Amino acid sequence: MNTAGHSEATAPRGLELAPFRGLRYDPDRVGSLAAVTSPPYDVVVRPDGLHHLQSADPYNIVRLILPQAGTPSARTEQAADTLRRWLAEGVLTADPEPGLYVYEQCDDAGMLQRGLIGALRVSDPSEGVVLPHEDVMPPVVAERAALMRATSANLEPLLLTYRGNGVTAEVIERTAERTALLSTTTEDGFHHRLWSVTDPAELALVQSDLAGHQALIADGHHRWATYRLLRAEHPSPSPWDHGLVLLVDTVRYPLRVRAIHRLLHGLPVAEALSALDGLFRVTRVEKPLPEALVTLADSACTGNAFLLAGDGAFHLVDRPDQDLLARTVPTDRPAAWRTLDATVLHATLLEHVWHVPEDSPAHIAYIHDAGATVAKAEGDGSTAVLMHPVREEVVRDLARQGVTMPRKSTSFGPKPASGLVLRALDL
Template structure:
């Protein structure tokens, strides 16, 4: 069984992972490997986090994945110039031979995650090989596509999960054997995670991994916009070409289960009092004068019984739950499974954003999507807006909906830990 519960016998072909010559930082040319890494582009909290990363090292990867200039065209050209300069100066260099890369993450709480980085053949949705579970925002796909065109590079891997066949599987054995060897790199980032990277270059080992993965399908855990970008760029180039493949990290969740967290919303220009006013009589509203951890516990308890949200931004917290059922009947589409209709993200987008607050979900001037809970609250308090905090969706709900081909509202889940950006890149012209 695959991650999303599909019968793998229904697929015409499975995962096709190929080796590539990774671009990696030369440790002698940068302050430290930790100082040049970054969270994925959509996790960086801007502008605070962006400036912090830029100041960490003049060669931080954020200068490629989130270049700063006046116009989008100038930003992308700046990233392309920066990449070319770093290559010519030897700051980034390609490994001598193609390989698959084993990537390990550990934190101080005992979490261990290992997976395989390679270039994956881009499949069509009808093939059912790579299963998305969230909708995407067209302007984000267009932005990422323009950056990839300009740099001719996959600057950071997206995260895919699959369900392997236990420790006897060839891919698992290759991962564990590699992890017994001295790593290509080892570093600890400021979030407390340690990162190690190895390469698998032996042709027989690569073939065994490929044969194993060819039996499986994968769920997109993180990187829906980049996957959509890969597919758009593939359609723009005659096949065969390097654009037929995209950079991914594949994690076997039978061995290394991922964490599932929520992605929160920051509503610009909507003070908390104005957000709460139209909810009176439509939801139960409880004011919580408690610290953030206790407020999140109250949210978790309420989410067990039904839809619940935590609003913040005025120095306190407001638990919003028990929505009026007539309101939901009028605002939630009925052409989807019950599991989709009852998602907190569905109620947030279809009912609150669309019908109550009238905020377009794809307007960056009105709404931001932030992974870090405390940062969402802090920015709402600083900006005078409203933070809408959500409780995480259970992973089995995500898998079940993906199996049915049903997309969740955009930015519904945050699987992790996510791969650090900057440890290995892919240049398409190598």
């Protein structure tokens, strides 16, 4: 599957997606495939979601991706022990031959997404093959790296997008007409199917097609940074040269882009609003959440806008003072970056108005579900900051310029379910 050695140093390599022997749950050993899956580790809403998943099945994947113990080292040791035990018991078994996996997600509303899961060569940023669009938090990378070292496994794929509509798409469509390896429906209503592509001719077609493409990280910046860290720790060639990804062609299957919301621990709504006096317009919104989000979307069409919640009401925060923005937003990046809601939130509101450190879990949480963010804020007297999503083309254009967005700016979806296929590095 690799290009000839003499050309590697000079030829542009593009995306290199290698087949691997997937680790999959034995359906006869678990309650159901749906019951052992989970959203990606950073989407599980704690603690309720975690406890719900743990109780769904004793073999739920959260016991690997989010082990629960008193110390970081105990958590990683627990995950490693759990994985070894599941392998020894035959709960997880390796497929007999390497393949790329066609993965399909669909729902009853007509949404259909298909992509390829494989082991992607971990490239350097200078190659411009995999484009990040967000910064990462070093403590999260360190945590994910410790977990991967301990388990010697990629436990869940990150999500990459590319613009293709070529041969790879045709291979995917042909494969999806065959009998699937697995089929399950998760409680969120999504139907999941998985196939394996093992034919050498088809694998060669995919590799040749992908070699001319670059990819955008849609979800999984911390896992990609972890792959890069672990690759640097191991002499090449090694299994750590590759990392598990789901690659989706958004020409054929456009993703949905949603916002990621903020929960500001220890900052009451009244205090947050008081600090905005004279700096932003604040309007009380007497509507339920779905309609309040429509109000936010309307306001976001004309400028920066946010929705604050946590005191039983919603407060639209918009029309920032231009002098305030000029003083607080860095001017060394393009206008498209300077005017992002996430930029204004982090550079102006968090840093200068509310003095909330963006990388401190004690002060801020990043939550994908608006309703859960509001409920948590109301439950502990905190402030929920609800965001409006940015368009995919804005994200891609900035990434191509080498400009990263503020962390947790976007949520592309649907995200792959964790637990359908894993990659053990020692296979």
